[in-house]
Amino acid sequence: MEEHYDEHYKSEHQPIEVMQANMTNDELIGFLRGNIIKYALRFGRKDDTKKEAAKIKRYAEWLVVAVNGKTINPRE
Template sequence: MGWERPLTCEDFGMKPSDFHEIKESEIPKHTMTFDKHATGAAADQKHYQKAEKEPIEVMQMYFTAQELYGFCKGNALKYILRSRFKGTELKDMEKALQYMKWSVDVLHGVPIDPRK
């Protein structure tokens, strides 16, 4: 694309002061476990199980691999950047992780199955 300069937080409407520095005392010392049913993953949400074809599947049919990869990568970034502000940080990070997995699948040429 030939970007003239690296992106900064200002490009996303943020200031350096908007970022929260994580203190050592804020990092959990125990092993984290997640309730599988509490995730934001498509496979765990009933409303994603109703349609014959999910939007991500339709995108796979009509988008180039590059377009699909960009979509997945962009959605991961969106969930990461907004996660602190909605009160659903864990779910948003799980959704970002789902989109990152799908972006890796695209790079490997593996079809995305939103039901898994």
């Protein structure tokens, strides 16, 4: 993955890691799908479009990982 994410993604425990540990895979997939929809619907209205597109891409990449039953590593 490209290095285009904010500094706050480098903390010790990421929310996505906590969610993976406490949600079923179906729940995690639902969360990821919801975030993709959220960022796509507000595209161009909040942040810079490049930053918003990167968020959509990141959640879509994580969705692929989750659908394949693998563990998301937010630092990659």
